[in-house]
Amino acid sequence: MPDGKxxxxxxxxxSLLRPMELREARAxxxxxxxxxxxxxxxxxxxxRDAIAKQxxxxxxxxxxxxxxxxxxxxxFLAKLGGVEMYESDQxxxxxxxxxxxxxxxxxxxxxxxxxxxxxxxxxxxxxxxGATPKITIxxxxxxHFRGGRRAVDTHTYPDMDGFFADLGQAYADAVxxxxxxxxxxxxxxxxxxxxxxxxxxxxxxKARGEEVEGLLEKYxxxxxxxxxxxxxxxxxxxxxxxxxxxxxxxxxxGYDPVAExxxxxxxxxAYFMEYDDERSGSFAPLRFLPKGKTVVLxxxxxxxxxxxxxxxxxxxxxxxxxxxxxxxxxxxxxCGFASTEEGNTLTVEEQWxxxxxxxxxxxxxxxxx
Numbered sequence: 359m360p361d362g363k364x365x366x367x368x369x370x371x372x373s374l375l376r377p378m379e380l381r382e383a384r385a386x387x388x389x390x391x392x393x394x395x396x397x398x399x400x401x402x403x404x405x406r407d408a409i410a411k412q413x414x415x416x417x418x419x420x421x422x423x424x425x426x427x428x429x430x431x432x433x434f435l436a437k438l439g440g441v442e443m444y445e446s447d448q449x450x451x452x453x454x455x456x457x458x459x460x461x462x463x464x465x466x467x468x469x470x471x472x473x474x475x476x477x478x479x480x481x482x483x484x485x486x487x488g489a490t491p492k493i494t495i496x497x498x499x500x501x502h503f504r505g506g507r508r509a510v511d512t513h514t515y516p517d518m519d520g521f522f523a524d525l526g527q528a529y530a531d532a533v534x535x536x537x538x539x540x541x542x543x544x545x546x547x548x549x550x551x552x553x554x555x556x557x558x559x560x561x562x563x564k565a566r567g568e569e570v571e572g573l574l575e576k577y578x579x580x581x582x583x584x585x586x587x588x589x590x591x592x593x594x595x596x597x598x599x600x601x602x603x604x605x606x607x608x609x610x611x612g613y614d615p616v617a618e619x620x621x622x623x624x625x626x627x628a629y630f631m632e633y634d635d636e637r638s639g640s641f642a643p644l645r646f647l648p649k650g651k652t653v654v655l656x657x658x659x660x661x662x663x664x665x666x667x668x669x670x671x672x673x674x675x676x677x678x679x680x681x682x683x684x685x686x687x688x689x690x691x692x693c694g695f696a697s698t699e700e701g702n703t704l705t706v707e708e709q710w711x712x713x714x715x716x717x718x719x720x721x722x723x724x725x726x727x
Contacts, residue, residue, distance in 0.1 A: 363593055364418070364419050364490055364492070364543045364593050364595070364628075365419070365593070365595055365628045365630070365652055365654050365688055365690075366417070366418040366419055366490075366688065366720075367688045367689065367720035367721075367723075367724045368416065368417060368418075368688065368689055368690070368713075368716040368717040368719070368720035368721075369417070369418075369419055369630070369654050369688055369689075369690045369716075370412075370417060370419070370421075370690050370691055370694075370713055370716070371494070371545075371547075371597050371630055371656070371660075371690060371691060371692075371693050371694040372421040372423070372424060372492065372494040372545060372547075372597075372694050373421075373423060373424040373430060373494070373694030373695055373696045373697055374408055374421075374423030374424070374425070374694070374695050374696060374709065375423075375695050375696050375701045375702070375704075375705075375706050375709050376404075376423075376425060376696060376699055376701060377404050377407070377408075377706070379400060379403075379404060380400055380401065380404045380425055381699070383396070383397050383400040383401075384397065384428075384699065401425050401426050402481065404423075404425055405422045405423065405425050405426075405481065405482070405485070406485055408420075408421075408422065408423045408425065409422075409482070409485055409486065409487070409489070411710065412489070412713070413487065413488075413489050415710060415713055415714045415717055416714070416717035416721075417489070417713065417717065418489060418490055419489065419490045419491075419492045419543060420482065420486055420489040420490070420491055420492065421482065421491070421492050421493070421494060422478065422481070422482045423696070424494065424694065424696065426478055427699070428698065428699045429460070429697075429698050429699075430494070430496065430547060430694070430697040430698065431496035431500050431504075431547070432460060432462060433475075434473075434475055434495045434496055435462055435496060435500065435501050436462060437471070437473050437474060437475070438468055438469070438470065438471070438473075438501075438528055439466070439467070439468065439469035439470065439471045439528070440464055440465060440466035440467050440468040440469060440514070440524075441462055441463070441464055441465075441468060441501065442462065442463050442464075442465050443460055443461070443462055444460065444461055444462075444463060445460060445461075461504070461505060461509070462501060462504060462505060462509060463505065463509045463510075463511075464501070464505075464509060464510040464511055464514065464515070464521065465511050465514070466511070466514055467514055467524055468501075468521070468524040468525050468528050469524065469527075469528050469531075470527075470528040470529075470531035470532050470535070472535075473532060473535065475493065475495065475536075476535050476536060476539050478493075479491065479493045479536060479539055479540075479541055480539050480540070483539070483540050483541070490542070490543050491541070491543065492543040492544070492545060493536060493541055493543070493544055493545070494544075494545040494547055494597070494694075495532070495544070495545070495546060495547065496546070496547050497546040497547060497548035497549075497550065497551075497577075497581060497596070498525045498526060498528075498529045498546075498577075498580050498581065498584055499548060499550045499551070499577040499580065499581070500547075500549070500550060501525060502518075502521070502522070502525075502550075502577075503550040503553065503563075506563070506566060506567075506568045507566075507567060507568065508566065508567075518569075522576055522579070522580050523580075523583075525580060526579070526580040526581075526582075526583030526584050527583065529580075529583070529584030529585075530583060530584050530585070530586075530587055532584075533584060533585055533587070533588050533592075533594075534587065534588075537588060537589050537592055541592065542589070542591055542592050542593060543592075543593050543595075544588075544592060544593070544594050544595075545594070545595045545596070545597055545630070546581065546584075546585075546594065546595070546596045546597070546626070547597045548581075548596045548597060548598055549597075549598065549599055549600065549601065550577065551574065551577060551598060551616050551620060552598040552599060552600050552611075552613070552616075552632065553600065553601075554573070554574055554615065554616055555611035555612060555613060555614070555615050555616055555639075556600070556610055556611040557611070558610075574616055574619050575619065575623070578619055578623045578624045581596075581624055581625075581626070582623075582624065582625050585625060585626065586625060593627045593628065594626045594627055594628075595626060595627060595628040595629065595630060595654070596624070596626045596628070596629050596630070597629075597630040597693070598613075598620075598629065598630065598631050598632060599632040599656070599692060599693045600632060600637060600638070610637040611637070611639065612638060612639015612640060612642075612643065613631070613638070613639060613643040614639065614642070614643050617643035617644075617646045618646050620646075621646040621647050621648060621651065622646060622648055626651075627650075627651060627652065628651060628652040628653070628654060629651070629652070629653050629654065630654045630656060630690055631653055631654065631655065631656055632656045632692040632693060633655050633656050633657055633674070633678075633692060634656055634657060634658065634659035634660075634661070634691075634692035635659065638692075641677055641678040641680070641681045641682075642681055643681075644678060644681040644682040645681045645682065647682045647686060649686075651686065652686050652687070652688060653678075653682060653686065653687055653688070654687075654688040654689065654690045655674070655675065655678055655687055655688065655689050655690070656690055656691060656692030656693065657671050657674050657675070657689055657690075657692070658671070658689070658690070658691045658692065658712050658715060658716055659691065659692055659712075660691040660692060660693050660694060660695045660702055660704070660709075660712070661692075661693075661702055661703075661704075662703075662704060663703075663704035663705060663708035665708070665711050665712060665715060666712075666715060668715070668718060668719050668722065671689065671715070671719045672719060672722070672723060675687065675689065675719075675723055684723075684724075685724075688720065688724075689716050689719055689720055689723075690716055691712055691713070691716065695709045
């Protein structure tokens with residue numbers, strides 16, 4: 359993180375709990391009693407307030423909290439050309455519940471078309487007030503991992519190589535559009551590489567007929583295609599977790615099976631890595647981190663309201679620093695607070711306390727954030 363570039367010593371993944379005013383407005387718009395324009399005005403106001411709060415507690419990077427989205431992933435992917443969102447028979451299965459029942463299918467050649475997330479980013483950029491605005495989008499791997507071969511039209515893509523190539527190019531065009539809008543801090547939310555560390559997830563892929571051998575390398579190639587033409591001053595981070603919906607998770611398993619490819623074959627600048635409980639395994643895979651890259655340790659959980667002690671977090675940072683240089687580390691929550699609009703099971707006050715704790719610990723470990 360040279361010259362004050364992101365990620366910062368205290369940072370965050372991106373999503374925030376939705377204010378009640380926003381939840382009520384979105385419900386009203388869905389019910390047909392509020393116009394899209396009126397909802398946009400409520401979103402704008404809530405996002406300005408959220409940015410102000412992020413800055414007040416000392417965060418250097420600010421997001422819109424994903425306040426304009428229902429899902430962290432579907433809202434972006436469904437607006438790519440050739441991709442369609444539909445009502446499914448069941449939602450995504452977590453340990454303890456399911457999301458709303460939606461899915462994605464590829465009906466035509468995947469391509470980038472003018473995307474609503476770009477003006478959404480411009481709004482954050484215009485209201486950041488000296489902070490660094492960050493946009494979060496799902497990694498391209500999400501479109502494959504969720505549905506696989508079954509969700510891709512066979513006439514359009516008789517083999518999956520064309521699918522991966524077009525998806526990578528669509529993302530490259532999206533990255534270029536964000537860059538043109540002034541974005542210099544972009545995050546890919548990459549849960550699926552973490553899922554590849556879980557034998558249950560691997561078994562599920564095989565059961566539906568997916569080719570698992572070489573899949574990590576395919577994802578790495580596609581991600582690199584998406585980001586390699588970015589401007590030299592654009593920082594791209596990658597967030598890895600094992601599922602986050604109403605404080606539930608999907609997968610478990612340490613990063614050991616993917617670490618070497620993750621750190622040395624994927625050309626991102628930084629990694630936000632889930633490390634809030636035993637499901638994430640040890641810090642040993644950090645030994646593969648090369649010079650010039652940063653790992654933001656997700657030590658503070660967004661799933662529960664209890665506030666972690668500073669001593670506990672400092673001990674965890676010290677443990678991680680046995681495997682990677684301290685000056686290549688930072689701290690954040692392990693995930694967002696609301697990967698979907700329902701949000702996790704903690705209060706808004708507890709959310710801000712956890713983000714403030716990250717700032718406090720970063721100042722005491724590394725000096726001024």
